[in-house]
Amino acid sequence: GQNIDQPTEMTATEGAIVQINCTYQTSGFNGLFWYQQHAGEAPTFLSYNVLDGLEEKGRFSSFLSRSKGYSYLLLKELQMKDSASYLCAVYNTDKLIFGTGTRLQVFP
Amino acid sequence: DSGVTQTPKHLITATGQRVTLRCSPRSGDLSVYWYQQSLDQGLQFLIQYYNGEERAKGNILERFSAQQFPDLHSELNLSSLELGDSALYFCASSVEGTQSGGEQFFGPGTRLTVL
Numbered sequence: 001g002q003n004i005d006q007p008t009e010m011t012a013t014e015g016a017i018v019q020i021n022c023t024y025q026t027s028g029f030n031g032l033f034w035y036q037q038h039a040g041e042a043p044t045f046l047s048y049n050v051l052d053g054l055e056e057k058g059r060f061s062s063f064l065s066r067s068k069g070y071s072y073l074l075l076k077e078l079q080m081k082d083s084a085s086y087l088c089a090v091y092n093t094d095k096l097i098f099g100t101g102t103r104l105q106v107f108p
Numbered sequence: 109d110s111g112v113t114q115t116p117k118h119l120i121t122a123t124g125q126r127v128t129l130r131c132s133p134r135s136g137d138l139s140v141y142w143y144q145q146s147l148d149q150g151l152q153f154l155i156q157y158y159n160g161e162e163r164a165k166g167n168i169l170e171r172f173s174a175q176q177f178p179d180l181h182s183e184l185n186l187s188s189l190e191l192g193d194s195a196l197y198f199c200a201s202s203v204e205g206t207q208s209g210g211e212q213f214f215g216p217g218t219r220l221t222v223l
Contacts, residue, residue: 033211042110042198042214043151087151094164096141096212100150 002026004099006088011105012078020073020102022088034062034073035087037101043087046073078106111135112215114199120221126187129218133180133201139163140182141212142174143198151198157182158204189222196220 003025012018024032031050035043047055049064049071061074073086085101111134121127133140142154153166157176168174171189176182186193196219200212 040196042112042216044110044214045211048211089151095153095156095166097153098143098151 002090002092002097004088004090004097006086006099006102008100009103009105011107014078014080014106014108016078017074017076018078018104020075020086020088020104022071022073022099024069024071024088024090024099026090026092026097028093029066030091030093032062032064032071033089033091033096034060034071035089035098037085037087039085046086075104080106080108082106110213110215112199112201112213114197114215114218116218117216118219118221120223121189122223123189123191125189125222126185127189127220129184129186129197129199129220131182131184131199131201131215133182133199134213137201137203137213138180139202139204140176140180141200141202142168142182142184143200144195145198145217146192146195154184186220191222194220194222 005023034046037043047062054063059076064071083106085103087101088099089096113132115130138159141156143151145151154168156164174184196217198217199215202212
């Protein structure tokens with residue numbers, strides 16, 4: 001079967017660092033995506049990992065370990081506008097399978 | 109603005125009815141994907157078209173169908189609507205297929221309410 005697990009909710013303070021974990025068990029793996037989605041809006045692409053290791057992009061970084069079926073998204077210097085849902089998605093052969101998302105609330 | 113357009117933005121209809129949702133991909137994108145997002149569920153992949161041909165199928169009900177036209181726009185047809193079909197329906201597009209790491213660009217979505 002296909003299983004992607006993320007925490008349902010997280011809270012953090014403005015200026016802090018937060019790590020959102022994602023574990024997956026899928027029948028195939030061709031890459032892992034992270035998307036950001038504000039309430040009622042379309043998801044927007046954050047990162048893509050296909051090889052093990054860390055990909056850094058400004059305040060956001062994403063890490064992948066294929067042997068452990070594990071990824072995380074690291075958000076630094078949190079801002080209020082980072083309050084959103086963060087979706088982990090595995091590309092499996094021919095389709096993108098999304099986790100249910102982690103709702104992050106950033107407080108002042 | 110992702111460059112993907114979807115119409116209508118909102119749709120309210122009754123059970124048993126049929127509706128058509130429309131999507132225009134970004135200029136140059138050949139792949140179109142349809143997703144359903146209900147309140148308590150994540151994004152569920154429905155179907156993908158690439159250059160007019162069906163490429164991949166997800167958890168799409170038999171009451172739902174889609175097609176991609178020669179000008180690359182796509183339509184998702186939902187029939188015999190049920191209350192549980194109420195959801196946000198997103199269309200996304202990418203240049204090729206996501207297997208090459210191609211980012212999917214999402215449209216603003218169509219919010220369907222079935223009463």
